[in-house]
Amino acid sequence: MSIEIYMPALSPTMEKGTLAKWHVKEGDSVESGDIIAEIETDKATMEVESIDEGIIAQITVTEGSEDVPVGDVIAVLAEEGEDVGDVKASDRPKAAVPVAAPAAAKAPKTAPAAEPAPAPQIATAEPAAVNQQVTDSVQQHAGERVKASPLAKRMAKQAGVELTTISGTGPNGRIVKRDIEGASGSVSAAPALGSAISVPSVAPVTTVEATAYGPHDSIPYEEKRLSGMRKIIAKRLSESKQTIPHFYLTIECELDALLEQRKELNQTLADSGGKLSVNDFIIRAVALALKKVPAANVQFAGDKMYWYERADVSVAVAVEGGLVTPVVRGADSKGLAEISADVKDLAAKARDGKLMPEDYSGGTFSISNLGMYGIKEFSAVINPPQGAILAVGAGEQRPVVKDGALAVATVMNCTLSCDHRAIDGAVGAEFLAAFKGYMEQPLTMLL
Secondary structure: OOOEOOOOOOOOOOEEEEEEOOOOOOEEEEEEOOEEEEOOOOOOOEEEOOOOEEEOOOHHOOOOOOOOOOOOOOEEEEOOOOOOOHHHOOOOOOOOEEEEEOOOOOOOOOOOOOOOOOOOOOEEEEEHHHHHHOOOOOEEOOEEEEEEEEHHHHHHHHHHHHHHHHOOOOOHHHHHHHHHHHHHHOOOOOOOOOOOOOOOOOOOOOOOOOHHOOOOOOOOOOOOOHHHHHHHHHHHHHHHHHHOOEEEEEEEEEHHHHHHHHHHHHHHHHHHHHOOHHHHHHHHHHHHHHHHHHHHEEEEOOOEEEOOOOOOOOOOOOOOOEOOOOOOOOOOHHHHHHOOOHHHHHHHHHHOOOOOHHOOOOOOEEEEEEEOOOOOOOOOOOEEEEEOOOEEEEEEEEEEEOOOEEEEEEEEEEEEEEEEEEEEEOHHHHHHHHHHHHOOOHHHHOO
């Protein structure tokens, strides 16, 4: 029985991808875990492994193909005993492919997750969290090794057959397809291996045809195709502004105490090579403010709301051709030094195009900091499905009034963009007040 390999969903937002490179060719033998291709997602180029073993009988998508829909057959694998020449991709509709992502985080108490349906066989991404979903071809039972092909194991599970009760007729006593068919009588009633599972649909976003933008023949120009990342940015931000009712709140934070505290801490960290940035303090202050005002750490979900019990802070990082938002997990429970190390590691991976899905998916709140570019104030677009994003401007010396007298202080403007379906004005104001308190009295971050 041939095995179809599908275009996997390597990120929660991926609908199409570019098959950047094949590491195999037709006729090559592969085993479970072998790298077979590289897929360019909206965030990075990722290596893809084969779940099953066999011979590459047919490659249906050529190297370099763009906009390959998730779920399309990209190759066909022939199992042992099959004639490679007789194997080809079926004409059935593409399968609905689940997102190849890390194990789900703890589900909100108010919205327990439903048990997932059985997944079709797909190629998987390299991350360890994904690899853990792929079982080994050798099982352990009562201290003995039971050898079975991946297909045989799936068929046995579907037919309710215990592998330890079967004698294998394959090489070295390995249990293969015919052994399961003989033990169960028939597996025709079992679900098809490629049967589709439901995947949440994304509402279409109205866009303007490219021809409406030009080009202007009287002006010299160069045409460049959009990268996968740029396409996703355009789609998601259009969707955000069209479907999410934004409102904005701006607050000023005095930074002199924080800058002095940062200077002292960096002197302490000098021997270890560590160095804290103002952005590290901002991430810590945001995370603590979210814990203090949990009504701001939420997500709108139609007829329900998700209230998150942990502050996973997405940090916008500019890369060539766009930006990505790697996530500092559990920032509310991490110290400044640990946050700083996490941010440096994630930023380096982002610039090198090596972010994994678990690095950038699942944040509960975002920060976009343009202060290093001298931007005084701006309003950021919410990163769906999150409920808010904080836009951070540059710290600059400004005249302020203290105790009735004019003084000079280093002041930074911060603008909070909120999804009004999830966060009301009073909640946004309460969050900003908590954030301002931590920024202006940085020692309270240590309490």
